Amino acid sequence: MATGDKFFCDSEGYYHYCGRADDMLKVAGMWVSPMEVENALLGHPYIAEAAVVGATDERGLSYSVAHVVLRGNAQGSEKLAAEICEHVKARLVSYKVPREVRFCAELPKTVTGKIQRFKLRGA
Secondary structure (H helix, E strand, O other): OOOOEEEEEOOOOOEEEEEEHHHOEEEOOEEEOHHHHHHHHHOOOOEEEEEEEEEEOOOOOEEEEEEEEEOOOOOOOHHHHHHHHHHHHOOOOHHHOOOEEEEEOOOOEOOOOOEOHHHHHOO
């Protein structure tokens, strides 16, 4: 049965959910789970919500973009974006760090609360 979900088995035989196959990103020739990056982003004290999607640069290379909603009165800035990237870099390997951080008032969601990633890809 094919569900479209991606898992990996660690060295101890435990399976870990990576997300949907159609949400996975290939960055620098390596697969990146948006969920893994989002979990790292959510560990930052100013981030309330996060969604990671792929984008393509002018050379046709893929990279990740983090869309974040800030907590309380926090204001988005280049300095905060750099701080957020450093936060992720301290937790994940370098190719998983988003190249770009975009600040949003809210993330687009369905009536059931699921993030509409296709809307972020076009943003």
